[in-house]
Each structure stands twice: as structure tokens, then as C-alpha cells.
Amino acid sequence: MPSLRKTLAAACALAVLTLSAGLGAVPAARAAETTVFAAASLKTALDEITAAYAAGGGGKVTVSYGGSSTLAKQIEQGAPADIFISASVDWMDTLAEGKLIRPDSRVDLLGNTLVLVAHGADAPKLEISGQLDLAGLLGDGRLAMALVDSVPAGVYGKAALTSLGLWPSVEAKVVQSNNVRIALSLVASGDAPFGIVYASDARAESNVSVVGTFPAGSHAPIVFPVALTADARPEAEAFLAFLLGASARAAFERQGFQVLAN
Missing domain, CATH: 3.40.190.10 (Periplasmic binding protein-like II)
Incomplete structure (x- = not known):
């Protein structure tokens, strides 16, 4: 890639x-x-x-x-x-x-809240739950996240995916970045079809869509x-x-x- x-x-x-x-x-x-x-x-x-x-x-x-x-x-x-x-x-x-x-x-x-964003301004909405086939939606693409072991947005994102039982299926598809705005830019450019960012980040970029919000209980406040x-x-x-x-x-x-x- x-x-x-x-x-x-x-x-x-x-x-x-x-x-x-x-x-x-x-x-x-x-x-x-x-x-x-x-x-x-x-x-x-x-x-x-x-x-x-x-x-x-x-x-x-x-x-x-x-x-x-x-x-x-x-x-x-x-x-x-x-x-x-x-x-x-x-x-x-x-x-x-x-x-x-x-x-x-x-x-x-x-x-703040944690959201799943997709490339483009009109991506269809998804229900964020344990039944979501996120790995299937990614296909050969990557899931953009901030560093999952140190940067807060990445830590929250990994926790949410783990809580929902989705982490094992997507772990190998995650591309990690030094901060959440870089993850957002990867989705905006189309280099990654999906990403996990804060709701406030999604407002700062017109070429992404919020397709779902992670349940509050799936990660720490x-x-x-x-x-x-x-x-x-x-x-x-x-x-x-x-x-x-x-x-x-x-x-x-x-x-x-x-x-x-x-």
C-alpha cells in the first residue's frame, strides 16, 4: 500500500x-x-x-x-x-x-465522544455494536487510529473495539499514527476508508462522514x-x-x- x-x-x-x-x-x-x-x-x-x-x-x-x-x-x-x-x-x-x-x-x-468516520461526505450510517462486521467493511483497506497504546484517542478506540469484541478481527488492519488529526487526514484523503476519531475532529474535516458513535460504556469517559x-x-x-x-x-x-x- x-x-x-x-x-x-x-x-x-x-x-x-x-x-x-x-x-x-x-x-x-x-x-x-x-x-x-x-x-x-x-x-x-x-x-x-x-x-x-x-x-x-x-x-x-x-x-x-x-x-x-x-x-x-x-x-x-x-x-x-x-x-x-x-x-x-x-x-x-x-x-x-x-x-x-x-x-x-x-x-x-x-x-468528547468517540466516532467512526468514513471517507467522503455522504457515507451511509452504521450501527456500532458487537454485530458490526467492521473487518468486512474494511476489506483490503485500513482502519486509521492514533497510537493505540499511548495516544488517548487510540487508547479509547482500542478499548471500545475490545469491549465490543471487534478488536481481534481488525487489529491487523489498523494503521496507527502519532496523533488523531493524522488519522483523520488518512480518512479524508481516502488512504484509509474508515477511522476512529473524536466527534470534534470529524467537524474539522469536510471530506469525512460520521457513520456511527461508539457507546459511552464501551470506553472510559x-x-x-x-x-x-x-x-x-x-x-x-x-x-x-x-x-x-x-x-x-x-x-x-x-x-x-x-x-x-x-
């Missing part, structure tokens, strides 16, 4: 370059801006929110997007971030155990916590407050997130 390999390699390379560029730019500019490390699935909403914050005089915010596992490990290794928004409670817990976040600032910010890092600068508190405000809430809801924070 040469086309799929090329597309995935290019997407992964772009993600790495984007993250590296963001990290590389931070030390020189750190005194003048707030640096946020955020799960890739937040990109559409956060791009809008940071633009609104800057336009309102709040200052510049630089966001590095990636898989929550990659970002958490970067923070563990000393990357200069002020705020971390994870797609996984577990990765935030890992940083908390290492005393790398300010526990008093931690908030469960967002919730999807929660995006946010916190200031242990060495966050004072100005980061203002952006965290903005994230918890009405303008950000509206942007998150437009992108299909459920806002959990009051």
Missing part, C-alpha cells in the same frame, strides 16, 4: 516538524508569550480561541499540538510550557505525580484536563482564565466539545 505509507510518512513528518518548530521557538520568545502544549484534537478550537485572546489585547499565545503522550514526555524532559491540555486524565496524572503541574490549577475542561505547569509564568494564568470563560466555551461547543468546566 505505497500511497498510504507515503501519506502517513509525510503527515508524521509534518507533525514532528510542527512540534519541533514550536518547541524550538519557545526559549527565545518565552518572556513575551504564553506557551501551551495541547492535544492535537484541540487545534481548530484553540486556533480560534488564541486569535480572539490576542485580538482582545491578551497577548500572544503559542500552541504546540501533538499526541498527549508526546507532549507530556516533552514536559517531563524540560520543554518550556506554561499550560498543558491533555486528551487523557492519565497523562495529566503522570505529570502531577512528577510535580510538574500546579495541582490547584487543574480543571477538567472538556468532554473522554475528559480533557487542563493545568498550569509547575514553572508557568504569571501571565499564563490570564490565558487559563480565558479558556474557562464564555468566549472560549462558545468556540469549544461550536467544534463539538462538551464543556465540563463551570
